[in-house]
Amino acid sequence: QKEVEQNSGPLSVPEGAIASLNCTYSDRGSQSFFWYRQYSGKSPELIMFIYSNGDKEDGRFTAQLNKASQYVSLLIRDSQPSDSATYLCAVTFNTGGFKTIFGAGTRLFVKA
Amino acid sequence: DTEVTQTPKHLVMGMTNKKSLKCEQHMGHRAMYWYKQKAKKPPELMFVYSYEKLSINESVPSRFSPECPNSSLLNLHLHALQPEDSALYLCASSQFVGGQLSTGELFFGEGSRLTVL
Numbered sequence: 001q002k003e004v005e006q007n008s009g010p011l012s013v014p015e016g017a018i019a020s021l022n023c024t025y026s027d028r029g030s031q032s033f034f035w036y037r038q039y040s041g042k043s044p045e046l047i048m049f050i051y052s053n054g055d056k057e058d059g060r061f062t063a064q065l066n067k068a069s070q071y072v073s074l075l076i077r078d079s080q081p082s083d084s085a086t087y088l089c090a091v092t093f094n095t096g097g098f099k100t101i102f103g104a105g106t107r108l109f110v111k112a
Numbered sequence: 113d114t115e116v117t118q119t120p121k122h123l124v125m126g127m128t129n130k131k132s133l134k135c136e137q138h139m140g141h142r143a144m145y146w147y148k149q150k151a152k153k154p155p156e157l158m159f160v161y162s163y164e165k166l167s168i169n170e171s172v173p174s175r176f177s178p179e180c181p182n183s184s185l186l187n188l189h190l191h192a193l194q195p196e197d198s199a200l201y202l203c204a205s206s207q208f209v210g211g212q213l214s215t216g217e218l219f220f221g222e223g224s225r226l227t228v229l
Contacts, residue, residue, distance in 0.1 A: 031216070032215070032216040034216070034217070034218075036218075042222070043202055043220040043221065043222055043223050044155065044202075044218070044220055045220070046217050046218070049215055049216065049217060088154055088155075090218075092216045095168075097160055097162060097167035097168040098143065098160070098162070098167075098216070099157055099160055099168050099170075100145075100157070100206075100216065100218055101157060102154035102155050102156075103154060104153070104154050105154050
């Protein structure tokens with residue numbers, strides 16, 4: 001059983017639209033939930049983190065967490081071509097040591 | 113500019129060579145990580161160091177040997193690698209507060225791209 005699952009896409013949206021990215025995780029002491037963005041040939045960079053159930057907004061980005069459903073999502077409003085990248089869902093588990101596991105990533109294309 | 117520095121950026125080695133990857137951070141982070149990333153795949157956790165002690169080894173083959181000489185440095189020693197070990201190796205760090213992970217945010221270096229011939 002995979003610990004963090006994402007639809008690998010690709011997800012294609014027109015410029016200005018809302019992009020919706022989803023992630024589910026196995027509950028093994030999961031503690032923190034993250035969305036990272038990775039451009040081709042670059043290392044991942046943090047977009048959002050969320051700990052508590054509900055929504056968290058930061059500019060054009062909104063992260064949503066539902067622990068009962070073991071579900072995390074990321075909404076990107078007013079999508080721009082520069083948002084085209086792979087979005088990685090990550091979960092930190094405490095299994096006698098803290099480790100952060102990544103989902104397969106969703107490739108997002110924003111068409112101008 | 114990244115605050116986690118990895119060297120070398122590129123490394124080509126033969127299967128009989130011994131080489132090392134180096135990682136350095138000066139953010140005072142006490143958790144450091146090695147991840148391996150192959151093309152179009154997510155980063156795959158290899159090792160975690162917490163307070164300079166190895167806390168997690170994800171069943172990595174012994175041809176990869178990590179070392180954490182001090183709180184700022186992390187090395188990955190490579191020996192007798194196979195061509196399938198060719199990948200981008202990412203170092204990351206994160207902060208502890210009171211013995212617990214702070215935000216848990218990972219700060220990544222730019223990676224070392226390894227090619228094994």
